[in-house]
Amino acid sequence: MRADGPRHGRPLRPAVFFDRDGVINADLGYVGDPSRFVLLPGAAAGVRAASAAGALTFLVTNQSGVARGFYTEDDVAALHRHMAGLLAGEGAHFDDMRTCPHLPDAPLAAYRRDCACRKPGPGMIVDLMAAWPVDPARSAMIGDKPSDVAAARAAGIRGLLYTGGPLEAAVARALAGEG
Ligand SMILES: [Mg+2]
Numbered sequence: 001m002r003a004d005g006p007r008h009g010r011p012l013r014p015a016v017f018f019d020r021d022g023v024i025n026a027d028l029g030y031v032g033d034p035s036r037f038v039l040l041p042g043a044a045a046g047v048r049a050a051s052a053a054g055a056l057t058f059l060v061t062n063q064s065g066v067a068r069g070f071y072t073e074d075d076v077a078a079l080h081r082h083m084a085g086l087l088a089g090e091g092a093h094f095d096d097m098r099t100c101p102h103l104p105d106a107p108l109a110a111y112r113r114d115c116a117c118r119k120p121g122p123g124m125i126v127d128l129m130a131a132w133p134v135d136p137a138r139s140a141m142i143g144d145k146p147s148d149v150a151a152a153r154a155a156g157i158r159g160l161l162y163t164g165g166p167l168e169a170a171v172a173r174a175l176a177g178e179g
């Protein structure tokens with residue numbers, strides 16, 4: 001990181017790290033194209049609420065479908081542009097996103113890696129915290145699997161297990177210091 005980089009000299013902010021499948025969109029299994037991307041009711045409101053509270057908003061998603069050859073990294077990027085459009089239509093946005101396309105025993109050799117970014121590894125969260133002015137003490141990850149919570153704790157932030165219902169309520173808990 002450069003000393004004059006974007007993080008330098010700015011006040012630290014709370015951040016909410018959102019898992020994708022099962023939190024933002026319905027987890028239909030290896031969602032790789034817009035036809036199978038179903039925004040969950042309340043997802044946009046949850047992301048919007050985090051921004052309105054002054055938090056940075058990040059998407060942190062494992063996409064081993066890339067390593068399995070179900071879809072490509074370009075497909076994921078296109079899907080995330082589609083997602084951003086849906087969210088923007090409801091006044092919500094992610095400040096940044098990270099995707100892990102790897103898998104230790106991947107069929108595709110290019111993605112066969114025991115990486116640090118695949119949750120429960122902390123790599124994607126750590127990377128975002130290096131790139132943005134994040135206050136770890138006021139930040140949390142919201143995910144629907146224990147691996148999301150484990151990734152958060154490994155990165156030094158809180159982790160909240162999302163079990164359904166209004167995402168906005170989970171965001172409020174995250175920013176109130178729970179988890
Ligand atoms: Mg999930």
Ligand SMILES: [Zn+2]
Pocket residue numbers: 100101102115116117118
């Ligand atoms: Zn990875």
